[in-house]
C-alpha cells in the first residue's frame with residue numbers, strides 16, 4: 001500500500017488512516033473478500049462494485065494500514081492494508097455501507113479508528129445520524145457498534161442469504177452525531 005491522501009495514526013497498534021478512492025478499489029475488494037468470504041455478511045463486493053459505490057454522490061472510504069513491529073508512520077512504504085470502511089453521507093443522513101478488518105489485525109482497534117473517522121466525516125458533511133446494518137449473529141460487529149454508542153432501531157428478517165439456503169436477519173443500528 002503506497003502512502004497518499006490524508007494520514008493519521010490511531011489504534012493500539014498504530015494504524016495509519018487515510019481516505020481511499022477508486023484507485024484503491026482492488027485493495028478494498030481484497031480486504032472485503034477476506035472479511036466476508038464466509039457469506040455471513042452477504043455477498044463479497046468486487047472492485048468494480050466498489051468503484052461504482054465510490055462514484056455515488058456523498059460516498060467516501062477509508063483505509064487503515066498497519067506496519068509490523070508497530071512502526072506505522074506516513075513515511076513507511078511497507079504498510080500493509082489492514083482494514084477498510086465504505087460510507088455515504090447525504091444531506092442530514094449518513095450510512096456505514098461496509099467495514100472490515102483483516103483477520104491478522106483484529107482486536108487492535110482498527111475498526112474503532114475507522115468508524116470514528118467515518119462518523120467525524122459524516123458530521124462535518126452535515127449528517128445528524130449514522131445508520132448501519134449488521135447480521136444478527138455477528139457478535140464481534142454488534143459488540144463494536146454497541147461499544148461505539150449505536151442503538152438498535154430495527155430488524156429486517158431473512159436479510160442476509162447464507163450458503164446452504166439459510167438466511168439471517170439484519171439488525172439496523174443508529175447513532176446520533178450531534
Ligand SMILES: CC(C)(COP(=O)(O)OP(=O)(O)OC[C@H]1O[C@@H](n2cnc3c(N)ncnc32)[C@H](O)[C@@H]1OP(=O)(O)O)[C@@H](O)C(=O)NCCC(=O)NCCS
Nearest residue numbers: 035100101106107108109110111112134140141143144147
Ligand atoms: C467486526 C470487525 C470489523 C471488528 O474489527 P476490529 O478491528 O477487530 O475491532 P476493534 O479492535 O476496533 O474493536 C473495538 C471494540 O469492538 C468490540 N469487539 C471487536 N471484536 C470483538 C469480538 N470478536 N468479540 C467481542 N467484542 C469485539 C470490543 O468492544 C472492542 O473493544 P476492546 O478490544 O477494547 O474490547 C472485525 O471483526 C471484522 O472485520 N469482522 C468481519 C467483517 C464484519 O463483520 N464487518 C462488520 C459487518 S457490519
